Amino acid sequence: MAAGVLCSASPAPLTSLQSSIRCCKCLAADGGQTLRERESMRHLVAAALLVVAAAAGLGRGEVTYEEIEGGFTISFQNEVIFRHTTDNPIFYIGTGNANFTEHQGNFDIQDETLIKLPLQDFTKVSVEVDVVSLVFTTATDPDLLVELTVKQASDNRVDISAKTSTFSYYNRFWVRVWAEEAEQVWGAGEQYSYLNLRGRDYPIWPREQGVGRDGGIIANLSDVDGAEGDYHTTYYPMSSFLSSRGYSLLTQTPEYVVLDFTEAAYHEVFLHNYEFYATLLREPTLMATVQAVTIYLGTQPQLPDWIMRGAILGVQRGTAEMLFRYQEARDAGVDVSGLWIQDWSGSIQTLFGHRVYWNWRWNETYYPDLDLAITTLAQEGTRVLAYANPHLIEGSDMFEEAAAHGYLMTDSHGDAFRQDFGGFLAGTVDLLSPDAFNWYKEEIEKNMIALGFGGWMADFGEYTRYDMYSRAPYDGESRHMLFPWFWAMCNRAALDSSGTTGQVVPFMRSGSLHASGSQVLAWAGDQNVNWAYGDGLPSTVIAAHNLAISGMGVTHFDIGGYTTQPPVLVRSKELLLRSAEYAVFTPVMRTHEGNKPGSNHQYYSDQDTLQQFARLTQMHTRLLPYARHLSQNLETKGTPMQRPLFLQFEEDPGSYEADYQYMYGPDLLVAPVLHKNVDEWEVYLPGEEVKWIHLWGDGTAVTGPARVKVPAPLGYPPVFYRRGSAWESIFQEIAADFGNNRKLKIRH
Structure with missing residues (x-):
């Protein structure tokens, strides 16, 4: 089947690989649930995954x-x-x-x-x-x-x-x-x-x-x-x-x-x-x-400029609160690229904390005049982003509509499966079924894209249970493994159908093999609001490395983390600012209040934090031409925007040991500070005879390979650029305008 050909069951033009998967579904009889039929379907799906390779x-x-x-x-x-x-x-x-x-x-x-x-x-x-x-x-x-x-x-x-x-x-x-x-x-x-x-x-x-x-x-x-x-x-x-x-x-x-x-x-x-x-x-x-x-697997499309400058602010609790936080940030000098309102559809309170009401339609009572605010903010260069996932809370109008049409995954008796999501029950849209896929794609277009959202967190995708059934004749394991890919395809189909690919940005945490070819942007999920290497801020560096190596070349993370369990686990001011300074040297800066906002330090918690954060967002905007170039190379050449050092310096043995450093493009080396209460950080500089210049130093070049100790006061993350880079003038401008005349001395 040629690329772009529509299968009779397809919701949108698909790649030849995706079309083959769809056609596997078309070949199955409506109720073909015998062991032989299920095994045959598994065989067809696996074989179809090689169609692109053969073509x-x-x-x-x-x-x-x-x-x-x-x-x-x-x-x-x-x-x-x-x-x-x-x-x-x-x-x-x-x-x-x-x-x-x-x-x-x-x-x-x-x-x-x-x-x-x-x-x-x-x-x-x-x-x-x-x-x-x-x-x-x-x-x-x-x-x-x-x-x-x-x-x-x-x-x-x-x-x-x-x-x-x-x-x-x-x-x-x-x-x-x-x-x-x-x-x-x-x-x-x-x-x-x-x-x-x-x-x-x-x-x-x-x-x-x-x-x-x-x-x-x-x-x-x-x-x-x-x-x-x-x-x-x-x-x-x-x-x-x-x-x-x-x-x-x-x-x-x-x-x-x-x-x-x-x-x-x-x-x-x-x-x-x-x-x-x-x-x-x-x-x-x-x-x-x-x-x-x-x-x-499929490269990710180039990100729009608006999302790669400044910062997206995670704000909640209605239109008035959203606009108040926006104006407060603007007055402090924050370059606001977006306002992310995950509770645009309403909210509920659970033991876990403040939760979104899972009915993916605008709650006009909670967010009055949101449509007007979206239009006005867009004229000022700020987009509004939302939240959605493939689940619908029991009792909502979307749940009832989907259940009535048979668009939800079912239990063994054919009734809508109601799954426990921690404080409430919800059904799952049967995205493996073409009719449900098309319905949900159209809901995204109508409820989110047409309203003017610049993007949304396309959350979840990994909860499908073995005993949840689809109208498509996949077995339990295949349903679970394929669902994150179909969730990615659904979001991408809505963008392609509405002509907004490259302008509107859904970002996703879940996936499986081939999902990256339908995704636009990833995010690292729900890290703890701490410094732990297994589950806190440091884990986002390793996550970005492995994801890039696997074919998903653009990702970002919640600044300051998400999971909060007071009094043991709460976000500090230092953690927030260290993660924000690291996020400057990534494609997208986005804050999150966390699951218990009142227990966490926020970018707006005090004036000093707000001013420091504003400076960092301005630095991020200065890097936009460089980020745009990296995003273009990802789309056209498959080059990940962030990558481990050894991809850039394969012949350098030391680059294989620098797990918690990364190259942001070919010319910026970043070594985030990942411990609390430190003002110095060790950095490995790779590459035989490559000359590195400390962004906050006196301009003296250090020849690699070398290990150096770098002063790292808050707000001045250890970053080096390659001498002779085509982007050297931008890096020098950042150093001059945001370095406050600091000439930090490094030690060999």
Whole structure:
């Protein structure tokens, strides 16, 4: 199917990949819920995930097969992918049971393996220039045949499939990709705790990131209601990873996956399926491979200028309060790019705090004259942003309308599923069903875009339970894994249909493989309002790195964090300002009051904070030409706006250790201050003979590679720019206009 062709069930023009998924739904009969039909659908979905790869083939490359004692190796561009011997087979197949227990977006996953058979014996079927095919068997089940095909699709891409002759008896598959002991791996979507994933396993299952992911008193408090997270829990996992050997492997399946990097000799991909499909991309450099991944999945459109200047202020509680905070900020010199009113649809109070009323239509009583305010503010260069998610609170008019038309996901009896969201029940729009998808897309256009919103937080997407049913015949795992992607597609379809792509910006926290191709902007989710590396401010740096490596090249975070649990967990003035100074050197600055605003220090809490914050927003605006250039490169070349140092300086060993620093584009190196009560920070400057200039220094260049101690008073984050940069004059202007004549001395 050609790109842009409309499937009869499609709500909007789609890519060929998305159209193929839609057509899989069209092929299924209305009520086809037998085991064979569900398994067939899973097979079709997985196969459809390779359509784009097949359509984009550019030429012939080099896949090589070599026999070794007791087995073989298969390589691509002289890098071994598979190394099989009788003692160490690359495939296991088996059966098992799993239980996914959900509580307010947190999942307890219990997975039991009943049978695990090694596929030790193999027969060479075909070895050609661009394709290798082999058939594997096991003595335990002589009727079982698994055919492996490794096919060159272009100069930089290999498609891998392992198909079994036994249709539905087996439901577990283990695939081992050869590894070197010193190899590093990164990615797996938005992982918060570690940049190098080696030595750990990562379940790929979208869910709440959890509270207190690094243990301690916060975790103990959270575990009371099952909200405690772990190092791997995340809203946005992806079944893909980048290897330091230069390749990225994307496992193309809509089911539960575990990426296991605990063994020295191999990386294991475990999935709930009887077949395996994957795409491997490899370019001459790590950066080029990441660019190829981003382009393959779909680049994000260029952000509009308005959202990359100044700051978006998170404000609430009605039109009068919104306009008061706006004027207060403007009077203090804050460059206000937007006002984000998440409670535009109304509010309710729960034990967790001030919550939005989940009925995605303008509450004219709570926000009188909002339409007039939106128009007036737009004339002053300030956009108003809102909030939405794919759930509707029980008893609201949208809930009743959706339930009446069959647009909500259901329980096993066919009744609208009412899920506990912490203080209230809500139904989930069945976005997997074309009719519900179209209805909700039109609601977004009518209720949000037509009203004049400049964007919205497109929240949630990761709560779909195993026992929630869709009119589309997906099984429970596929429903959960595909839902964040369809939520992204729904928002993007509303933009495309209304002609506002590139002007209106939804930002999302949840996702899965391929969701990034429909998204515009990500945000890091609900961090704690503290300095904890596992769940506080530092985790946003690692999250941005792994997300960029995985193909989502533009993200931002809540300034000061979100999750508040007084008196133990409250936001300080220092945390707010340190996170704001770090946000200056990211694409988007946006504040959030947190779930309990009265317990947190806010940008408006005192005059000193307001003035310091104003200065930072003005700095952010000065960087707009540079940010615009980076956003253009993301859209056209797939280059992430923020990236870990080693993508820029692959030959520099020290760049692989600087996990909590990042490159903002090619010319700015940022090392955020991530501890409280410090006024000095250590920075690693990478690159052989690269000359770095401290933004707040005396102009003296430091030649890399080098480690330096940088004075870091509040408001002067450790930032260096590359001498000779095409943007050097902008950086020098920022230093001159916002440095207050400071000439901070660095120590080697």
